[in-house]
Amino acid sequence: MTTLTTGASQAGMPELLPGDVRMLLTGNYAVSYGAMRARPQVVPIYPITPQTPIAEKISDLQLAGEFDVDLMTAESEHSAMSACITASLTGVRVFTATASQGLMLMHEMLHYASGAMTPIVMVNVNRTIGSPWGFWPDQTDSLAQRDTGWIQLYTENGQESLDTVIQAFRIAEQLLVPAMVIHEAFYISHALEPVVVPAQERVDEYLPPFAPQHRLDPEIGESWGNVVNQDMFYRHRKRLGEAMARVPETAIAADTEYEALMGRGYGILERYRMEGAEIAVVAFGAMCGTARVAVDRLREAGVSVGLLKIKLFRPFPIEQVRAAVAGVPKLVVMERNFSPGVGGVLHQELKAALYGMADPPQVHGYLAGVGGVNVSARKIEELVGKAMTEEPVAESVWQR
Amino acid sequence: MEPFHAEPNYIIEEAPVFSSGHNACPGCGEALAVRYVLNSMGPKTVAVIPPSCIAIISGPQPYSSMRIPVYQTTLEASAASAAGIRRALVRQGKDDVNVLVIAGDGGTYDIGFQALSGAAERNEDMVYVCLDNEGYMNTGAQKSSSTPYLAYTTSTPGGKPNDKKDIAEIMAAHRVPYVATATVGYPEDLARKVAKAKEMRGLRFIVVLTPCLDGWGVPDDGAVRVSRLAVQTGFFPLYEVEEGERYAINVGPTPGWPVERYLETQRRYRHLTADQVAAIQAHVDHKWSLLHARAKVECVPMFQGAEI
Incomplete structure (x- = not known):
């Protein structure tokens, strides 16, 4: 599947x-x-x-x-x-x-x-x-x-x-x-x-x-x-x-x-350059286009990074998401939304989907694009680098 | 502009759409209204009903007292829901199906008014009937914007400080094809108006005064008597308006009958002082004169109410 x-x-x-x-x-x-x-x-x-x-x-x-x-x-x-x-x-x-x-x-x-x-x-x-x-x-x-x-x-x-x-x-x-x-x-x-x-x-x-x-x-x-x-x-x-x-x-x-x-398909999620990834950006919507550029640049620089694009969010495709991230040690969620008292909604849903999975990835959640602030490819590259050197915290973290 | 009048000898023709064994209170005025509305509209009808006593009368799943499709919508959405049905029927070529809303006064005067006004502006093709028992009677008799001046409700225990909205005039000001007032004490007039509205197109609006025994404090056998007194004392004149300007008064007050005769039949008015009764009388007289002016005729009521 x-x-x-x-x-x-x-x-x-x-x-x-x-x-x-x-x-x-x-x-x-x-x-x-x-x-x-x-x-x-x-x-x-x-x-x-x-x-x-x-x-x-x-x-x-x-x-x-x-x-x-x-x-x-x-x-x-x-x-x-x-x-x-x-x-x-x-x-x-x-x-x-x-x-x-x-x-x-x-x-x-x-x-x-x-x-x-x-x-x-x-x-x-x-x-x-x-x-x-x-x-x-x-x-x-x-x-x-x-x-x-x-x-x-x-x-x-x-x-x-x-x-x-x-x-x-x-x-x-x-x-x-x-x-x-x-x-x-x-x-x-x-x-x-x-x-x-x-x-x-x-x-x-x-x-x-x-x-x-x-x-x-x-x-x-x-x-x-x-x-x-x-x-x-x-x-x-x-x-x-x-x-x-x-x-x-x-x-x-x-x-x-x-x-x-029609000659065009998308899947319910997409693994972009995930081969052997040490870390993957997880995003949905327009941010995925920017993340592709960041991933390409980081790959050129020798960083093993991929992108998991979530297209179907409801219902959250737990089985497919688990399969897509299996073996990836770290995920970093880039959010353009905010649920007060919870943090990033995708961060929350992703952690819930992975709970109980054997050998699950660590999950970082960054509130990067809340309110429509621009999240550039450079910013994504920077946040990937940051996540690679840090232990994740339970909460979503504000990042500009 | 020829004024027109009710046929005094109108023979009610009923199709068996509304069934006995429904869930209305014994003696309920609204059940009578539902009967004449549904049975005049006939079986080729889809009804929209928001939360209200009518929804209770319609019945819980899997029962129904109505032999037609009924869509129960949310309290504020009746007119918009009916518009969606009509537009889908038109796309399917089913032009012979009536779309009917039966809503209460809360769902019409208050929370449903925006959707109703929008539907009226678009002249959506439906018959919209408001069964007006002058308050949120299904939830325990709270005040609505249809509750009359000084009437007791559980949310206006000292009497309502403001006047009732004049929904018939508001709808007439939308210049919809047909607006009428009716009440259950005059079933021929009610049935005739529904049958007339059924044959027209566009948004047709009928407000039906329906006494609530419990909410108004009326005996179980009193709904029809109180309904007739509302007309006979001038509190609720029966009239029609076509295209927002052609008025016809069908049944007006019986000369010499004070509004006190109507008020004294109901527990919700028993706290009134003599001055307050006089204030209500002055208000009724004023509104009656305004209606005369709008109708531009010397009013000769067709049915002189006989005391029951």
């Missing part, structure tokens, strides 16, 4: 297959094109910086007649998510996008969505949560939703965001679990890169129409949401847990098939 989790190299320009189009797109526009290719029928959405270009591009594509969709301009994120849930329950494919405070306002309905087994796909653009106000890349907003029963997939660039939106529908609809695709403010959302928009026919082949057996329909008569007893609630949560437990294998299969059709 571990071989399947290793993504294809992201180096170089993605290949064009027949019908594909290469466009210069921001990460957010890439998301809009990915959503269009997935053919959602209803998109309830509310604007918030830095998500707005996603909604704007969908509106433009709809007006141009390229994207046949009902765009519902809700009066709040809470209402947008409320409408997502019922549209999905009524039997159509649903997409939305938000960020930061918007995701916070949705929190109640995120639980409702997973409880209702609605395979909504939502993109969240990571942005600091107030107060005070900020517009900076910080993953605390989505990580604060880790207990809501949503799949979380973190991406590193616009191409990966586009591809992951399409894959997320496949995973979500197979398991009836909603999925969040997450990329960071500005580093990804507003950065222009060449992106391959895959041919519609191939996406249609990959993603059949959503046709749920259970839905709100007077011809069927089924209802959802009324009061249940303790035993029913217990069984319902257990079922949700069982569906979550199937996410890693389902996501790997979805990615493998996607790669076969």
